[in-house]
Amino acid sequence: MDLVNIVEIIVSVLMLILAFLAINSKSLVKSVMFLSALSMLAVVGFVLMKAPDVAVTEAVIGSGLVTSLFIFTLLAARKVGNK
Amino acid sequence: MKNFLAFITVLVLGYMIVVSLDNNEAFPAYGEADVSSRVSQAFIDRSVTEDPGDIIFGQATNLESGPANIVTAIVADYRSFDTLGEVTVLFVSSLGVALLLGGKKQKRLELNFHPNFMLRVGSRALFGIILMTGVYIAIHGHLTPGGGFPGGAMIASSMLLLYLADDEFRAKIKGFKMLESFAGTAYVLIGLTGLLLGGYFLENLLDNGVIGDLFSAGIIPIVYVLIGLKVGSEISGIIDNFLTEEGV
Amino acid sequence: MLQYAAIAMLMLGLYGLLTQRNIIKIIVSINILEIGLNLFIVSVGYVEGGIAPILTSDFNNNGLVFVDPLPSALVLTAIVIGVGTTALGLALAKNIYQKYGTFEIDEMGEE
Numbered sequence: 327m328d329l330v331n332i333v334e335i336i337v338s339v340l341m342l343i344l345a346f347l348a349i350n351s352k353s354l355v356k357s358v359m360f361l362s363a364l365s366m367l368a369v370v371g372f373v374l375m376k377a378p379d380v381a382v383t384e385a386v387i388g389s390g391l392v393t394s395l396f397i398f399t400l401l402a403a404r405k406v407g408n409k
Numbered sequence: 410m411k412n413f414l415a416f417i418t419v420l421v422l423g424y425m426i427v428v429s430l431d432n433n434e435a436f437p438a439y440g441e442a443d444v445s446s447r448v449s450q451a452f453i454d455r456s457v458t459e460d461p462g463d464i465i466f467g468q469a470t471n472l473e474s475g476p477a478n479i480v481t482a483i484v485a486d487y488r489s490f491d492t493l494g495e496v497t498v499l500f501v502s503s504l505g506v507a508l509l510l511g512g513k514k515q516k517r518l519e520l521n522f523h524p525n526f527m528l529r530v531g532s533r534a535l536f537g538i539i540l541m542t543g544v545y546i547a548i549h550g551h552l553t554p555g556g557g558f559p560g561g562a563m564i565a566s567s568m569l570l571l572y573l574a575d576d577e578f579r580a581k582i583k584g585f586k587m588l589e590s591f592a593g594t595a596y597v598l599i600g601l602t603g604l605l606l607g608g609y610f611l612e613n614l615l616d617n618g619v620i621g622d623l624f625s626a627g628i629i630p631i632v633y634v635l636i637g638l639k640v641g642s643e644i645s646g647i648i649d650n651f652l653t654e655e656g657v
Numbered sequence: 658m659l660q661y662a663a664i665a666m667l668m669l670g671l672y673g674l675l676t677q678r679n680i681i682k683i684i685v686s687i688n689i690l691e692i693g694l695n696l697f698i699v700s701v702g703y704v705e706g707g708i709a710p711i712l713t714s715d716f717n718n719n720g721l722v723f724v725d726p727l728p729s730a731l732v733l734t735a736i737v738i739g740v741g742t743t744a745l746g747l748a749l750a751k752n753i754y755q756k757y758g759t760f761e762i763d764e765m766g767e768e
Binding site: 335338341342348357364368372375376377378379380392395 | 658659662670672677679682685686688689692696703708709711729730732733736740744750754760
């Protein structure tokens with residue numbers, strides 16, 4: 327049981343918890359935030375599986391751009407709803 | 410009741426996946442894959458057409474595919490035609506977003522927060538650094554992890570930073586569209602040149618050089634930089650479409 | 658362990674896709690399914706004790722034990738296609754909100 331295995335188990339369990347929360351949370355913004363954190367943990371998973379190219383791509387796109395697109399959609403919806 | 414049915418369906422699917430993975434030759438257990446029996450070994454040895462023998466970093470010359478990063482060799486050389494199709498898919502999706510959210514757009518979407526002076530100036534300074542990192546990643550795609558796709562996405566995130574830090578800012582979308590068309594056309598033209606002079610599409614016409622040098626691997630850095638420019642301008646266009654609305 | 662986590666995430670994403678009635682939640686579920694699938698495809702090529710498939714001055718010849726580079730190359734393009742489809746779905750969601758004023762599928766159609 328070395329350090330890499332322990333990190334692997336922690337990352338796996340955290341990813342499952344975050345995926346469950348992202349699907350089941352009531353608030354849409356919270357759900358998107360959990361998705362972003364899940365993406366960030368998936369980056370750690372890719373690094374553990376020795377795929378640095380995929381890790382860089384997922385870090386930039388998965389947790390940066392996709393989250394911002396979700397948030398922009400929610401902001402525009404909230405603005406229309408306030409009118 | 411519906412949730413229970415969905416739960417049962419998902420459990421059956423998971424059971425089928427786990428059972429089919431157990432004792433299957435095509436899917437060995439986690440961490441026990443045998444690469445030497447797979448087609449990937451030919452990509453690692455660069456021996457698809459002929460066997461060059463041992464490859465030493467910084468010494469081997471005239472390989473059939475020059476990049477030191479083997480993933481780049483697959484994405485931009487052995488399977489470059491797939492990548493052309495994939496870039497086309499991204500182009501079609503950005504076209505769809507522009508069609509759905511487009512129209513006569515004049516105004517930025519009004520957000521609830523208004524950035525102050527420090528935020529504006531600080532993000533202008535950060536913008537240059539992020540842009541340079543993106544270009545660096547795209548140019549060194551054949552030597553280090555990264556390449557055109559993350560490089561282009563990083564260029565787009567530097568534009569996103571400018572959009573967030575200034576609520577008046579709008580990028581010159583016409584320039585992005587021209588850059589995107591230029592990059593896409595140049596990619597196809599490089600492929601057609603290879604077809605005319607070398608006999609097949611996207612043939613590597615330039616000298617491969619020494620593996621590991623910055624100026625090596627023939628057309629692959631050029632193609633990857635073009636992919637980076639195309640991805641960056643497409644995603645910047647998507648961000649602009651999401652952050653503008655019709656108005657005065 | 659990571660492989661089983663990937664399979665479980667794939668199942669969770671499908672479960673969310675089947676049960677949720679909110680458009681944003683459906684797109685979030687698709688994203689979770691996609692991350693799980695990407696992790697699974699990369700895990701198929703993992704070799705215990707292998708090194709990342711990049712030649713450097715330290716790991717400098719092709720005789721070393723590398724991780725399978727082909728799943729990495731496939732997933733690299735799949736992620737970028739994923740952002741394209743997500744953007745298209747969100748654009749559709751935004752248009753639906755402008756027409757009906759809600760994200761819930763059950764509350765639509767009574768305009």
